[in-house]
Amino acid sequence: MAVKTLKIDDQLISARGDETILEAAAASGIHIPTLCNLQGVSLWGACRLCLVEVSGSSKLSAACVTPVAEGMVVQTQTKRLKHYRRMIVELLFAEGNHICSVCVSNHHCELQDLAIEMGIDHVRFTYQFPDRSVDISHLQFGVDHNRCVLCTRCIRVCDEIEGAHTWDMAGRGRNSRVITDLNQPWGEAESCTACGKCVNACPTGAIFRRGSTVAEMEHDRSQLEFISTARTRREWVQK
Amino acid sequence: MAKLKLATVWLGGCSGCHMSFLDLDEWLFELTHQVDLVYSPFMDAKQYPQEVDVALVEGAIANTDHWEMIHQVRDCTQYLIAFGDCAVTGNVTALRNILGTAEGVLERSYIDLADLVPQIPAEEAIVPPLLDWVKPVHTVVPVDLFLPGCPPSPSRIKFVLEVLLQGKKPRLEGRELIKFG
Numbered sequence: 001m002a003v004k005t006l007k008i009d010d011q012l013i014s015a016r017g018d019e020t021i022l023e024a025a026a027a028s029g030i031h032i033p034t035l036c037n038l039q040g041v042s043l044w045g046a047c048r049l050c051l052v053e054v055s056g057s058s059k060l061s062a063a064c065v066t067p068v069a070e071g072m073v074v075q076t077q078t079k080r081l082k083h084y085r086r087m088i089v090e091l092l093f094a095e096g097n098h099i100c101s102v103c104v105s106n107h108h109c110e111l112q113d114l115a116i117e118m119g120i121d122h123v124r125f126t127y128q129f130p131d132r133s134v135d136i137s138h139l140q141f142g143v144d145h146n147r148c149v150l151c152t153r154c155i156r157v158c159d160e161i162e163g164a165h166t167w168d169m170a171g172r173g174r175n176s177r178v179i180t181d182l183n184q185p186w187g188e189a190e191s192c193t194a195c196g197k198c199v200n201a202c203p204t205g206a207i208f209r210r211g212s213t214v215a216e217m218e219h220d221r222s223q224l225e226f227i228s229t230a231r232t233r234r235e236w237v238q239k
Numbered sequence: 240m241a242k243l244k245l246a247t248v249w250l251g252g253c254s255g256c257h258m259s260f261l262d263l264d265e266w267l268f269e270l271t272h273q274v275d276l277v278y279s280p281f282m283d284a285k286q287y288p289q290e291v292d293v294a295l296v297e298g299a300i301a302n303t304d305h306w307e308m309i310h311q312v313r314d315c316t317q318y319l320i321a322f323g324d325c326a327v328t329g330n331v332t333a334l335r336n337i338l339g340t341a342e343g344v345l346e347r348s349y350i351d352l353a354d355l356v357p358q359i360p361a362e363e364a365i366v367p368p369l370l371d372w373v374k375p376v377h378t379v380v381p382v383d384l385f386l387p388g389c390p391p392s393p394s395r396i397k398f399v400l401e402v403l404l405q406g407k408k409p410r411l412e413g414r415e416l417i418k419f420g
Contacts, residue, residue: 093328100420101324101389102331112419121385121417122327122377129336129372215420 006072015068022050022063025076032076033085033117035110035149037064038201040228041156047149049085049114052076060084086118094125095174097132097146098204104217105205111149130174137187140194140210145177148206154178154198161227166192200224243404244292246278247322248312250305251332251373252298254280256323259390260295263397273404287311293403295322295386295396299332300374304367313380320399321376324389324419331389333373341369384409387419 015024035047045065055073132145155167181189294316324330402409
């Protein structure tokens with residue numbers, strides 16, 4: 001694969017031809033915020049937090065799904081991008097019922113981290129307070145739809161790494177929600193192997209281990225990384 | 240130079256933010272040398288004063304008393320701080336908004352979940368009527384500074400007050416100063 005040379009934030013970098021802007025930036029130590037992106041599973045490009053400006057294009061591009069190109073000039077931290085990113089995170093807070101102080105993932109939450117990164121000290125949009133449900137029919141895990149940001153990471157790890165495809169998406173627009181099997185209670189979803197990958201993939205406290213209380217739920221991302229890289233690294237036992 | 244006139248106000252919150260303020264411990268002695276506390280749940284003042292420099296407002300706007308109080312606070316205060324997550328986001332106080340209306344909330348609490356005598360408390364002029372929706376402070380009156388946290392840690396509160404005492408406006412950034420929860 002030919003090497004491509006491009007500029008990200010005025011830094012001259014070279015990347016493999018099959019890399020995305022996000023990968024090339026990360027390899028050069030340039031941080032671009034993400035949410036739906038998860039190493040080891042397919043790209044989604046849904047959260048729009050990794051939007052960047054590419055010279056010559058009037059549209060903004062999602063860095064996670066945009067391949068690098070020769071001579072490309074990319075800006076990742078312009079005023080416009082910061083404005084949109086902050087707006088996106090504020091809208092996520094306003095859309096669901098995210099009450100950090102009583103959440104299992106308080107202190108260990110990617111949405112909370114993003115709010116800090118975007119400098120969000122309050123939300124300018126009207127909170128929607130949607131009436132959403134909690135499902136604790138599963139013996140080990142629970143799902144609290146109030147805290148779900150619809151990133152689909154659970155759907156992708158379950159389908160692509162575990163191969164069970166217990167999770168899927170139902171509804172449209174503000175009624176979208178993740179479901180298990182044929183929109184059944186999780187405890188009755190026969191395809192679920194109780195592997196816990198969705199728990200470790202979830203960026204917020206939406207999917208949690210039962211019995212965890214406020215601030216106790218920590219996601220073990222290393223489980224996913226180990227499984228998705230085991231073959232290439234020829235490591236068969238998780239350290 | 241005249242001492243800074245400080246007020247603290249307790250609206251729809253659990254008073255945890257005020258407890259965190261008290262956790263400033265011995266620094267409170269230093270603070271009393273530099274400010275005049277003119278109104279607070281910690282002291283016996285019935286009326287909110289006319290001219291207040293800085294007010295820490297804990298809690299969301301949940302009932303008609305809060306609604307009147309916050310307008311009075313805004314009218315008489317130079318620099319209004321939304322103090323803690325309930326004031327900033329609605330937080331736990333606003334969880335009841337999912338039920339939609341004040342009536343729905345009262346029915347759920349005093350009728351549906353009652354064990355013995357289901358009845359909605361209605362003593363006029365004693366229990367202030369609930370608003371249908373609990374609101375963060377900034378959606379009712381303009382706010383000068385947001386100090387999130389449930390509660391904001393004593394060090395966060397101290398940081399803000401120290402900057403204000405230097406006559407400057409605080410700028411809050413980073414995990415230590417603006418993390419919700």
